[in-house]
Amino acid sequence: MRKYIFLILSLFTIHTNANSQIKHTVFIQKGKSFFNQGDFKNSLKYINIAINSNPKSFEAYYIRGRIKFSLQDYISAEKDFSKALLISPVYFEALFYRGLCRLFTKEYYNSISDFNTALEYNTFDARFYFGKGLVYLETKKYDLAIQQLDSAIIVEPDMKMAYLNRAIAYQAINDYEKSKKDLNTVIKLDPYFQSAYLKRANLEMENKNYTNAHKDIDMSLRFDKNNPLAYFYRARLNLETHDSIAALKDYNKIIEFEPDNAMTLYNRAILKTHLKDNKGAYNDFSDVLKINPSNIYTWYARGMVLMDMKQYKNAEKDFDKVIELYPNHQNAYRLRAEAKVKQGNYIGAYNDRTKAKSLSDFDPLYSRSDISLISQRSTLKNKYDKLVMFSGDFEDPIKNADKRKEVELEPNYYVTLEILKKGNQEYVVSGNQDIYIESLSQLNEATNNIIKLKVDNSNIGIKAEELSYKLKTIEKAINKSTAYQDKQLYTLFLAGVLNDLMENYKSALNFYTNVIEMNPKYTMAYLNRATLKYKLANISFAQKSLESNIKIGNLEAKEDTNYNKNEFHEALSDINKAIELNPELAIFWYNRANIINQLKEYQSAIDDYSKAIQLDPTFAQAYFNRALTLIVIEEYQLACNDLSKAGELGIPKAYPLLKRYINK
Numbered sequence: 001m002r003k004y005i006f007l008i009l010s011l012f013t014i015h016t017n018a019n020s021q022i023k024h025t026v027f028i029q030k031g032k033s034f035f036n037q038g039d040f041k042n043s044l045k046y047i048n049i050a051i052n053s054n055p056k057s058f059e060a061y062y063i064r065g066r067i068k069f070s071l072q073d074y075i076s077a078e079k080d081f082s083k084a085l086l087i088s089p090v091y092f093e094a095l096f097y098r099g100l101c102r103l104f105t106k107e108y109y110n111s112i113s114d115f116n117t118a119l120e121y122n123t124f125d126a127r128f129y130f131g132k133g134l135v136y137l138e139t140k141k142y143d144l145a146i147q148q149l150d151s152a153i154i155v156e157p158d159m160k161m162a163y164l165n166r167a168i169a170y171q172a173i174n175d176y177e178k179s180k181k182d183l184n185t186v187i188k189l190d191p192y193f194q195s196a197y198l199k200r201a202n203l204e205m206e207n208k209n210y211t212n213a214h215k216d217i218d219m220s221l222r223f224d225k226n227n228p229l230a231y232f233y234r235a236r237l238n239l240e241t242h243d244s245i246a247a248l249k250d251y252n253k254i255i256e257f258e259p260d261n262a263m264t265l266y267n268r269a270i271l272k273t274h275l276k277d278n279k280g281a282y283n284d285f286s287d288v289l290k291i292n293p294s295n296i297y298t299w300y301a302r303g304m305v306l307m308d309m310k311q312y313k314n315a316e317k318d319f320d321k322v323i324e325l326y327p328n329h330q331n332a333y334r335l336r337a338e339a340k341v342k343q344g345n346y347i348g349a350y351n352d353r354t355k356a357k358s359l360s361d362f363d364p365l366y367s368r369s370d371i372s373l374i375s376q377r378s379t380l381k382n383k384y385d386k387l388v389m390f391s392g393d394f395e396d397p398i399k400n401a402d403k404r405k406e407v408e409l410e411p412n413y414y415v416t417l418e419i420l421k422k423g424n425q426e427y428v429v430s431g432n433q434d435i436y437i438e439s440l441s442q443l444n445e446a447t448n449n450i451i452k453l454k455v456d457n458s459n460i461g462i463k464a465e466e467l468s469y470k471l472k473t474i475e476k477a478i479n480k481s482t483a484y485q486d487k488q489l490y491t492l493f494l495a496g497v498l499n500d501l502m503e504n505y506k507s508a509l510n511f512y513t514n515v516i517e518m519n520p521k522y523t524m525a526y527l528n529r530a531t532l533k534y535k536l537a538n539i540s541f542a543q544k545s546l547e548s549n550i551k552i553g554n555l556e557a558k559e560d561t562n563y564n565k566n567e568f569h570e571a572l573s574d575i576n577k578a579i580e581l582n583p584e585l586a587i588f589w590y591n592r593a594n595i596i597n598q599l600k601e602y603q604s605a606i607d608d609y610s611k612a613i614q615l616d617p618t619f620a621q622a623y624f625n626r627a628l629t630l631i632v633i634e635e636y637q638l639a640c641n642d643l644s645k646a647g648e649l650g651i652p653k654a655y656p657l658l659k660r661y662i663n664k
Contacts, residue, residue, distance in 0.1 A: 024054045031063055040067050041652050048648070058087035062094050065101075068648070071655040074101040075662070076644040092118055092125065099131050103138060111135050126156035133162065137169055145169045160189045164196060171203060179203055194220045194227060201233055205240065213237055228254040232264060239271075247271060262291045266298060273305060281305050296325045303335060312342040330359040409628060410621035410651075412594050413457045413587040414531035415524045416497055453497070455587060457621065489518055493525055500532060508532055523581045527588065530574035534595050537567035541598070568598050586616035590625070597629060605629050620649035627654070636661045 027050035034043035044067055050060040065080035081098035084091055099114035112135055115128040122128075133148035149166040152159055167182035180203055186196040201216035214237060220230045235250035251268040254261055269284035285302035288295060303318030319336035322329050337352035496511030512529040515522050575592045582588065593608035609626035612619050627642035640662050647654035 024050055024057065024060075027053065028057070028060060028063070031060075035063065035067055035070075040071055041650060043067050044648060045650060056087055058084040058091060058094070061087070062091065062097075064648075065094065065097060068644070069097055069101065071647060072104075072659050072662075073644050073647060073655060074104045075640070076648065077101050078105065090121060092122065096127050096131060099128075100134075103131070103135050108135050108139055124155055126152040126159055126162070129155065130159065130162050130165075133165060133169075137165055140172070142169045142173050158189055160186045160193065160196075163189070164199065167199060167203075171206075176203060176207060192223055194223045194230070197223075198230060198233055201237070205233075205237060208240075210237060210241055226257060228257045228261065228264070235267070244271060244275060248275070260287075260291055262288050262295075265291075266301075269301065269305075273301075273308075278305050278309050282309070294325060296322055296329070299325070300329075300332060303332075303339075307335065307339060310342075312339045315339045316343070328359050330356050333359070409594055409597060409625045411457045412531045412534055412591045413455050414500075414528045415453055416456050416501065417453060453494075489515060489522070492518070493522070493528075496525070496528060500528065505532060505536060521581055523578050526574045526578040526581070527591070530571045530578065530595070531591060533567065533571035533574065534591070534598075537571060538598070540567055565599060568595055571595050572599075584615060586612040586619055586622070589615065590619065590622050593622075593629075594625065597625070602629050602633050618649055620646050620651050623649065624651050624654055627657070631657075631661060 027046045031043050031046035031050060034040075034046065044064065047060055047064045047067065050057060051064065054060065061080045061084040065077045065084065068074075068077035068080060078098055078101035081094045081101065084094040085098065088094070095114050095118045099111045099118075102108070102111035102114065112132060115131040115135075118125065118128045129148045129152035133145045133152060136142070136145035136148060146166055146169050149162045149169065152162040153166070156162070163182045163186045167179045167186070170176075170179035170182065180200065183196055183200040183203065186193060187200070190196070197216040197220040201213040201220070204210070204213035204216065214234075217230055217234045217237065220227065221234075224230070231250040231253045235247040235254075238244070238247035238250060248268065248271055251264055251271065254264045255268070258264070265284045265288045269281040269288070272278075272281040272284065282302060282305050285298050285305065288298045289302070292298065299318050299321045303315045303322065306312075306315035306318060316336055316339040319332045319339065322332040323336070326332075333352045333356035337349040337356065340346070340349040340352065492511050493515045496508045496515065499505075499508035499511060509529060509532060512525045512532070515525040516529070519525075572592065572595050575588060575595060578585075579588045579592065589608045589612040593605040593612065596605040596608060606626055606629050609622045609629065612622040613626070616622070623642045624646035627639040627646060630636070630639035630642065640658055643654040643658040643661070647658065
C-alpha cells in the first residue's frame, strides 16, 4: 500500500513541477515578447514573475539583465548577468553583456577579463574582440584598440561597428585618411547608417572641408529629420562658416526636440549674446541652471548678461554663486565688485577687489572686456570646445519619459473606491495598486462587493454627476448587509471617501472626523484624513509660492520659505496615530515619510522609507521616494541603488534619473 501511495505522490509532484515549468516558460516568453516590442515595464513584470517561480533560471536573469542594460542601468544589469553566470558559467551572451556593463561602469580590468574568458572557449566570436577594442578605446590606448578591432574585422569582415570605432581610434591619433576610409566602408556596408555620416561630417569639419561636411549632415537628415545631434553638428558648421542666423535656427530646432538639452541651451545663450539678445540669453542660461545648478560657467555667464541688462543686484547674486562654487575665482570677485559699485556699496567693492588681487586668474576664457562673451572672437569654436561638459545632452530618451515634467515624490496612499456596481454594470473609479488590507476585504465582503474599497495612490477626482447613484443608494446597499454590524460608521466613512473623490474636501474632512469621534481606533479614517490634509497642505504651499514670486521688475524668482508648517504637522499627527494603531502596515510609514519630506527633515524621511521597505521589500514607490530624498542630501550612489530597484519593480521614470546621477 505504501508503495502505491508513494507512486501517487511522486506522480503528483512530477505533475505539479511540470505545471510550474510550463508557467515559468510562459512568463519567459511573455517577457521576451514585451522586450522585443520595447515595452520594458511589462517585460520586467513577467521576468520578475519568472524569477520568483524559478530562482535557478539563468535565462530569466539574463533577460532581466538585458532589459536593464537597455535602460542603461548597468550596475544592476551586471548583477543579473553575474547571477546567470553563477548558474551557467559558460554562457557567452551573459559574458558579453557583463563585459559591456563593466566597460560602462569603468571596471576596465574586469571587462577585459570577461572578454578574455569568452575567447578562451571561442576564438572565432568577433564580439569579444570588439568588446576589448571598446575598452582600449575608452581608456585611450588607441593602438591596442585598433589591434583588437582589426581582429574583430578579420573574424567578421562585415562588422560595421568595428569599422566605425576603428575610425574613431584613427581620428584620435590624427590618421585622418584611415579614419575616413573606415567611415566610407561603414557607409558602403550600410548606406542608411546615420551615425556614420555624422562621424564623417565631424572628420571633414576638423579638416575644414566644410562643403563635404555639409553634404554628410544633409544626408544624415534625409534619413532622420528629427535627430537633434545632426542639427547640433550643422549649427557648429554654420558657426565655423560665420552664419550665426542659420546656427540659431538649428539650435531652436534642437530645443523643439529636447527642451532640456543643456549644452544646446548654453550655446544658444552664447550666440544670443552675440546677437544682442540679452533677455533671450538670460532665459536660456536660467534653463541650463535648472538642469545643472552647479555649473559654474553658466552662473558666471548669466551674471555678465545681467550686468549688461543693468540688473546689478541679480548679477551680484550670480557672482555670489560662482564664488560659493569656486571660492578662488578671481574674475568673479572683480565683477561682483563692479556690481557693488553700481549699487553704491563701495566698501564691499573694495573688499572684493582686494580679494581678487590676492588670487590667480581662474579662467582666462572670460574677461570683463569681453562682456558680450563673444564679441572679441572671430568664431565660436573656442567657446564650443569649452562648453561641452554638460549632463543630459543628446542622450537617447527612455521611451514615454517626459523630461519636461518636474520629478516629484510618488503620492500618498489612501482608501478609495475601486468599483461601483449598479445592476450588471461596473463603474471603475480608481485603482492601479494592489495592496491587500484585511479590514478592507472584510468591509467589501460585508456588502457583497457592491461597493469595493481598496488602497491606492492615484490622484483621480470625479465629478458628482459621474457617480451612478447617490449616497442614499449606497446606504441602502449597506443596510441590506447582515455581515457588518456598525453600518452607520461605515456609511460615514464611505461618505468621506466619495466626497474626497468628488473634491468636496471640507465635507470629506468632516466625515472622517465624525468617524474618528465615534471610533478613535478607526485606522483607515486616520489614514484618509492624514492624506487629505497632506494634499491640502501641498495645494496651499503651491499657491503661496506662486503668489510670492516677484514677476515685475526682477528677473530672479524667490522661493517662499514662509509656508505654514502647521498644515503638514496636522497631517503628521493623524498618520502618527495610524502607525500607533497598526505599525506593521508599510504604507503608513511611507505616507509619514512623504509628509516629513515636506518639512525638510530628510534623514527622518529616509528612516521611514527604510522602515516601509523593511515591511515590504517590493515597495517600489518607497525605493523611488527614498532615492529622491537621497539625491537632495547628495548621497548619489545610494540614490542610484534605489532608483535601480524602483525601476526593476515597475517605475520606468526611475531610469532617466539613474542615467543623470550614476556618474555624480
